Amino acid sequence: MWSNVVPLLDADYEVFALTAAGHRGGRPARPGTTVRDLVDDAERSLDDLGLERPHLVGNSLGGWIALELARRGRAASVCALSPAGCWDIGTGEHLPGAAKLEKAITLALRTRWVMPMAAHLPWVRRLALRDSASHGERVSAAELKRLVDDLVGCTIREEMLTTEEYVAPMDPLPCPVTLAWSELDRILPMETIGARARVLMPEATWKVLPGVGHVPMFDDPDLVAATIRECLESIPSNAAE
Template sequence: MEKLIDANGVQLCVETFGDATHPAILLIHGAGASMLGWESDLCSAIAGHGRFVVRYDNRDTGRSVSYPPGKPGYSLSDMTRDAVGVLDALGIERAHVVGRSMAGAIALTLGVDHPDRVASLTFVTTSTGEDDLPPMSEEFLAHTPENPDPTDTAAVVEFVTDLLKAYSGGSPYFDEHATRALVEEDVARTNNIASALTNHFLIDFDGPTSGGFGDIAVPALVVHGELDPVFPLPHGEALRDAIPGAELLVLQGAGHEVPRQLWGTFVSALVAHTR
């Protein structure tokens, strides 16, 4: 069941799955996405392997604290401290941290600046951000129109559904019907949809202060979609190479998301990694 907690001085919406005495996995989603991006069935599947799964709405998503559109009053390091605050509120000393897309930077900052709170790191469809890596695909850029009128719910649902289709990179696994249903649920529970659509793209990406990818000292797994149009596969390969001892799992036929058809592969790898 969802609940609001106080973490790092703000209110965040959190949901847990499984037995709290089991090893904890903290799932952090990327830009503009609430915790529903980590589907409840996926969280339950992970929990079914003896893990205590935690997901939460980042600032400006879902039911968590929101800021005026275009004026986020926080930075990436604040979002990192939010994650620590979630662990504190739930009484979790150390967690296996999974950062997806933009939240890969949050996972990095947790691993470098808060190493005592991190048991392992998993980076899902993210990047080192190096300038010489391939840019977003032209096909993806061609399918990213201007944001819709945030007061027009139907237009917002259509926009986000189309965006997630573009994120799939032409994956044969993309399910438009299921995606639309999830987007409708997410839009209905979001405090401020205008802020959710914009604010994460305007924050200061101040990053870690104690090092970089080469300073990560816990086991690291990189998970990347073969067809990812946002961060093409060389981003995942570069990330693996940047982290000492990291392993790379390529999700064949996947884009920027983790499609339901590949959950078995993803869950097996994550459970093995967090054993």
């Protein structure tokens, strides 16, 4: 997800790109794993790296994990890009997005065998990523093949798509938080999930990322890197770690 953004930042910052438990390349996760378990695992990774209160960035589930780490006092700041979990379970407003992700996973499973050839076609990349990106054709063929492997290799897909967990209100904030929402997000729409996030975290800085979909790193890595830099530069010096 972050392969095109990290090189835009690591000349000026020490960057650690973590993989969540149960995801390809992350620690194994048991059946029934919860988001809380993923936060526990991420906190363990921070401990292993000797990072007490780093600046955290995350998208979707990663943004949710970053916010919960901040709640535990483990963040100097958070830049959350369309974070998941900012929904009202009772209204079911998260279900359409979950259904789209489930369809994407099903498509990945059914077409994995042909992807080494098909991924070279721009229209295939755009179609495959239509719910995650506004310009899926900008993702390279090699990247799309890795993304398909990531989807297939995630062992806790069902648990994450059917979770009844949610982000509790954060008022006051435990650290500076920026909510940067993708303008064209089809998974977690800005008008509903984004609006509720602003209610849950009224002190957070709000930004709209223009022209990008749910995973803005696919559409515009430069915009994402610039957004992260802006967040870091706006933080008071006494908050830096």
